[in-house]
Amino acid sequence: MVEVAVDLTVPAAGAWLHGVVRDAEPATLAAIPGMDGGPVRAVPAAGLVAVVSTAPLDEYGEQPLRRNLEDLAWLERAARAHHAVVEALARRGPVVPARLATVHTDDERVARSLTDRRAELVATLDRLTGxxxxxxxxxxxxxxxxxxxxxxxxxxxxxxxxxxxxxxxxxxxxxxxxxxxxxxxxxxxxxxxxxxxxxxxxxxxxxxxxxxxxxxxxxxxxxxxxxxxxxxxxxxxxxxxxxxxxxxxxxxxxxxxxxxxxxxxxxxxxxx
Incomplete structure (x- = not known):
């Protein structure tokens, strides 16, 4: 099942969520390529950091994404790129991985999800530490x-x-x-x-x-x-x-x- 954040008026690019960490150094994120080939970036909120890729909505919006997920070659490339980011984050500390193809239409919605789920995410990060x-x-x-x-x-x-x-x-x-x-x-x-x-x-x-x-x-x-x-x-x-x-x-x-x-x-x- 694909879960996609949608809005009636969407911008040109959204945010593909890779995972949530406690913190992330800008230099670290700059060295990790995301879904669009550019570096991943941080969306901080509620004392946590969501690591996201810029996701052009003409490819990663609701309808294009549903079509692309039927393309096994596209799906394999996307899964590998997503996993590579999560793996890079996991080498540096605890990370709560996001489901494949979790896309928000803007950073504000990413930040809101961190605030809404802060207690659960903090408990999970504590459990995974070490x-x-x-x-x-x-x-x-x-x-x-x-x-x-x-x-x-x-x-x-x-x-x-x-x-x-x-x-x-x-x-x-x-x-x-x-x-x-x-x-x-x-x-x-x-x-x-x-x-x-x-x-x-x-x-x-x-x-x-x-x-x-x-x-x-x-x-x-x-x-x-x-x-x-x-x-x-x-x-x-x-x-x-x-x-x-x-x-x-x-x-x-x-x-x-x-x-x-x-x-x-x-x-x-x-x-x-």
Whole structure:
């Protein structure tokens, strides 16, 4: 769902919201390219700073944006540019990422959103300080079914083939069940050490880039001081559950932990 700030009389350019931070040095923002290729800029209000890109409304206004979001090539470019800004901000301190395609028609509306949501945003920034998001993905480890391919038994070759095929399917199902139970155990153990954990839906193989089925797609908010123990735990769990191949990724901007509710924290809803 696209949330776009609209007005009956709109200026030529609006503001694409990337995220909210406590403060931002002008020199830092000047080195971060935004959606239009120029540097991002700050909109301060209520003791917070919204980092935005200038967004020409002939491309990022309500109707053009809805059309562009149907263009997968455009959407990929926009998502990469947005993520690059959020990632650059996250390297410098806590940031509350905005939902992709959150556009205000002017800076005044951006400032108003900061004022209206100040308590929530401050609480989120406090929660993220000194912590990072790490991903742990688990894949079904390769393994051959333990079937004697040479045994035909009674009933001839055709019957033997059916027996072998049934045994292979049973073996695969058993491996998947074991891997699923292992993924549950891994997630539970990681959540005990992390500040918070979220389990996302497994990625399609085309997105994961691997032929092995994904059984765990976890995100974990980890204290910086606890990171060595967390990485050691991931390694230990990998040895403890050989049926699942674990992959640690990160740190990432805290997309998974910007709000307790399912929708992102910074969805913009302008008054009708």
């Amino acid at each position: 912590r990072g998001e790490w991903g742990v993905k688990g894949y079904l480890a390769p393994g051959a079914a333990t079937v004697d391919a040479e045994t035909t038994g009674h009933g001839g070759v055709g019957t033997a083939y059916l027996r072998r095929r049934r045994a292979q399917l049973t073996s695969r199902e058993e491996r998947q069940q074991v891997a699923s139970a292992a993924a549950d155990a891994v997630h539970g153990a990681l959540c005990e050490l992390a500040v918070a954990g979220r389990r996302h839906a497994p990625q399609d193989r085309r997105l994961s880039g691997t032929s092995a089925p994904m059984v765990l797609n976890g995100a974990y908010l980890v204290d910086v001081a606890a990171l060595p123990r967390f990485t050691d735990l991931v390694s230990s769990l990998g040895h403890r559950h050989p049926g699942v191949r674990l992959e640690l990724t990160g740190p990432w901007p805290p997309y998974s932990f910007v709000a307790e509710r399912p929708e992102p924290a910074l969805t913009v809803r302008e008054p009708g």
